[in-house]
Amino acid sequence: MATILLVEDDDLVRDMLAQVLxxxxxxxxxxxxxxxxxxxxxxxxxxxxVTDIIMPKKSGITLISxxxxxxxxxxxIAISGGGRLDPTGYLDxxxxxxxxxxxxxxxxxAALLMAIDLLLQGKHSSAH
Amino acid sequence: MDDQLKLPEQYSNNYxxxxxxxxPYLIAIIGSAISLVIWxxxxxxxxxxxxxxxxxxxxxxxxxxxxxxxxxxxxxxxxLVQLIHERSLxxxxxxxxxxxxxxxxxxxxxxxxxxxxxxxxxxxxxxxxTLAGGIAHDFNNILxxxxxxxxxxxxxxxxxxxxxxxxxxxxxxxxxxxxxxxRILAFGRRHIHHEFKPIHLNTxxxxxxxxxxxxxxxxxxxxxxxxxxxxIILGDQTQLHQVIVNIINNAVDxxxxxxxxxxxxxRLLANNTFLSQFPDLIANNYYKIDIHDTGRGMDQxxxxxxxxxxxxxxxxxxxxxxxxxxxxxxxxxxxxAITVESQLGHGTTFTLLLxxxxxxKLPNKPKEQTDGHHITSGR
Numbered sequence: 243m244a245t246i247l248l249v250e251d252d253d254l255v256r257d258m259l260a261q262v263l264x265x266x267x268x269x270x271x272x273x274x275x276x277x278x279x280x281x282x283x284x285x286x287x288x289x290x291x292v293t294d295i296i297m298p299k300k301s302g303i304t305l306i307s308x309x310x311x312x313x314x315x316x317x318x319i320a321i322s323g324g325g326r327l328d329p330t331g332y333l334d335x336x337x338x339x340x341x342x343x344x345x346x347x348x349x350x351x352a353a354l355l356m357a358i359d360l361l362l363q364g365k366h367s368s369a370h
Numbered sequence: 371m372d373d374q375l376k377l378p379e380q381y382s383n384n385y386x387x388x389x390x391x392x393x394p395y396l397i398a399i400i401g402s403a404i405s406l407v408i409w410x411x412x413x414x415x416x417x418x419x420x421x422x423x424x425x426x427x428x429x430x431x432x433x434x435x436x437x438x439x440x441x442x443x444x445x446x447x448x449x450l451v452q453l454i455h456e457r458s459l460x461x462x463x464x465x466x467x468x469x470x471x472x473x474x475x476x477x478x479x480x481x482x483x484x485x486x487x488x489x490x491x492x493x494x495x496x497x498x499x500t501l502a503g504g505i506a507h508d509f510n511n512i513l514x515x516x517x518x519x520x521x522x523x524x525x526x527x528x529x530x531x532x533x534x535x536x537x538x539x540x541x542x543x544x545x546x547x548x549x550x551x552x553r554i555l556a557f558g559r560r561h562i563h564h565e566f567k568p569i570h571l572n573t574x575x576x577x578x579x580x581x582x583x584x585x586x587x588x589x590x591x592x593x594x595x596x597x598x599x600x601x602i603i604l605g606d607q608t609q610l611h612q613v614i615v616n617i618i619n620n621a622v623d624x625x626x627x628x629x630x631x632x633x634x635x636x637r638l639l640a641n642n643t644f645l646s647q648f649p650d651l652i653a654n655n656y657y658k659i660d661i662h663d664t665g666r667g668m669d670q671x672x673x674x675x676x677x678x679x680x681x682x683x684x685x686x687x688x689x690x691x692x693x694x695x696x697x698x699x700x701x702x703x704x705x706x707a708i709t710v711e712s713q714l715g716h717g718t719t720f721t722l723l724l725x726x727x728x729x730x731k732l733p734n735k736p737k738e739q740t741d742g743h744h745i746t747s748g749r
Contacts, residue, residue: 255511258515348517349514
């Protein structure tokens with residue numbers, strides 16, 4: 243069980259992903275864009291952040307680079323369906339600036355949960 | 371008024387072209403000279419007794435005057451005939467020139483119209499591409515939510531239950547939607563830069579056909595004609611693959627699984643008149659690939675809309691209507707062109723044009739390829 247910050251502007255996708263994560267017994271914090279996520283991160287430090295890339299107010303790319311500076315230990319998973327660019331373009335970029343894993347939408351549920359588990363295991367083993 | 375009757379300058383020069391302009395003058399001179407000789411002969415050889423008769427006195431003079439007059443009349447007659455002949459030649463020439471000019475103007479007008487149509491088509495495709503990309507992105511999210519919730523709902527019911535099976539159908543339908551979205555997104559992203567490399571056109575086509583063969587009915591024959599010479603273009607192998615596969619699949623569909631697809635590759639030099647139909651192509655040598663099928667052909671209405679996105683003649687669910695618009699976009703990206711000719715009952719011919727690879731000429735040659743050593747042969 244981990245605390246996961248879920249950043250996604252599309253309500254439908256966010257609610258669905260939140261439910262997927264909660265079913266896997268994770269605690270989920272929701273944010274609808276980069277700015278809200280940054281505000282939430284002032285008071286709390288989740289284990290993992292799952293973020294969309296194309297969002298209003300503050301994009302996932304800006305958010306990832308800020309989070310990597312302020313919370314270097316936080317694991318980040320980037321997801322994107324692509325906009326004007328190929329999603330792989332955004333995802334490669336997000337990995338290059340600090341995301342541990344990236345997924346193209348639609349993310350396979352099992353793959354997402356497995357990635358979260360692996361990242362948590364890595365965190366725990368490096369902590370010991 | 372007079373000005374209107376005058377011939378244009380280039381035509382008035384034609385008068386000088388008459389073959390024997392001196393002939394009328396020669397006739398006048400010779401005629402006059404003969405009359406003069408007769409006059410001289412008569413004046414100096416007359417016997418003196420004859421000079422008493424007034425008729426004999428005036429005869430040499432009558433002969434001289436009438437001889438000179440007749441010579442002059444003949445000369446004037448010949449000159450007039452010459453002038454009429456010249457004028458009719460000039461008029462014929464003018465007539466031919468005017469006809470030529472009318473044809474040239476008509477061709478220019480037609481070229482202009484073609485360019486306008488292709489510009490309009492290009493803008494339309496671009497606008498629809500952008501719109502489609504935007505819609506597809508949102509639609510993808512909706513489908514993603516449907517899939518996610520459906521999968522979760524499936525977890526909550528017994529695998530043997532009817533609810534589980536029906537949710538499976540929902541998943542299938544949503545996944546089909548996703549497939550469609552992926553194609554629309556791919557279409558919307560056409561303008562994104564692809565890595566172009568020098569590639570062997572004929573080898574790539576042979577490879578594509580080899581890959582396609584198992585997927586097409588045995589009753590369809592694909593006949594590839596072309597030189598064994600290596601034709602090199604600058605392009606993206608995957609995209610070219612998409613182009614050929616799309617056109618061949620359309621051909622196979624149009625032939626209702628039976629017939630012959632003929633592919634012919636020819637090299638056109640930059641000054642080839644065929645290329646003048648495509649005013650927006652850059653001056654270069656081109657490879658022309660004709661793909662002809664013996665299918666049912668198309669009517670004019672279908673032909674006009676064939677490269678439009680979402681236009682399809684196939685049954686609902688069988689075609690997305692994106693295939694040929696993507697092909698059109700890919701050809702454009704390769705600085706090439708595509709045209710189609712078809713007649714109901716007489717099959718269809720797609721003609722693709724791709725510029726020959728000339729390292730110094732093409733605008734988007736990739737940096738790492740400037741020495742042109744690495745050439746992909748396709749696989």
